[in-house]
Amino acid sequence: xxxxxxxxxxxxQPVGSPLSLECTVEGTSNPNLxxxxxxxxxxxxxLFYSVGIGQISSEVPQNLSASRxxxxxxxxxxxKLLLSDSGFYLCAxxxxxxxxxxxxxxxxTRLSIL
Amino acid sequence: DQQVKxxxxxxxxxxxxxxxxxCDYTNSMFDYFLWYKKYPAEGPTxxxxxxxxxxxxxxxxxxxxxxxxxKHLSLHIVPSQPGDSAVYFCAANNQxxxxxFGQGTELSVKP
Numbered sequence: 724x725x726x727x728x729x730x731x732x733x734x735x736q737p738v739g740s741p742l743s744l745e746c747t748v749e750g751t752s753n754p755n756l757x758x759x760x761x762x763x764x765x766x767x768x769x770l771f772y773s774v775g776i777g778q779i780s781s782e783v784p785q786n787l788s789a790s791r792x793x794x795x796x797x798x799x800x801x802x803k804l805l806l807s808d809s810g811f812y813l814c815a816x817x818x819x820x821x822x823x824x825x826x827x828x829x830x831x832t833r834l835s836i837l
Numbered sequence: 838d839q840q841v842k843x844x845x846x847x848x849x850x851x852x853x854x855x856x857x858x859x860c861d862y863t864n865s866m867f868d869y870f871l872w873y874k875k876y877p878a879e880g881p882t883x884x885x886x887x888x889x890x891x892x893x894x895x896x897x898x899x900x901x902x903x904x905x906x907x908k909h910l911s912l913h914i915v916p917s918q919p920g921d922s923a924v925y926f927c928a929a930n931n932q933x934x935x936x937x938f939g940q941g942t943e944l945s946v947k948p
Binding site: 729732755766767782813815825828829830 | 879881940
């Protein structure tokens with residue numbers, strides 16, 4: 724069966740520091756991968772998605788970037804964090820290919836910027 | 838422009854009764870609709886989905902109804918259990934394969 728791992732679970736970072744959040748999926752090949760952010764009291768906002776290695780689409784302009792160095796690895800990064808980057812970050816995957824499948828989420832990273 | 842809306846931020850229901858969670862959308866081109874359940878400090882868990890060509894899908898205690906003319910989606914949980922207490926998100930799949938989420942409804946099932 725497929726599993727998705729996200730780490731760390733919580734992170735406290737000072738303003739201006741760099742960020743790297745990692746997500747890996749097991750048990751599938753060539754998945755579609757997604758990064759979302761949930762702000763307090765709000766729904767999930769799609770930040771990035773990827774349909775293959777090195778292929779990244781950005782949904783909203785922001786201080787973050789994403790990379791997919793391997794088929795089942797998705798990384799969210801920032802060179803300099805802002806206070807507004809605080810939030811709950813979620814990675815998700817779904818089967819690639821034409822047939823529609825629901826997305827499945829990791830357990831998220833709670834990021835606090837001080 | 839919020840394409841998917843959950844207008845009730847919270848809902849409280851007695852154990853054993855029916856919980857009805859509602860969702861409205863604006864884009865008639867959405868092809869699938871989904872419900873996710875989320876506990877604090879965890880990621881959302883997929884519950885149930887429905888294709889836009891159907892009007893009902895059932896899975897155990899969970900039933901999703903789709904009214905395309907009203908652009909309205911609802912999730913029925915019968916009977917409700919205390920373990921169902923969580924935040925429920927509806928989501929719609931657009932033609933680009935991306936999910937658009939509502940803001941969530943916090944369900945509290947009281948014993």
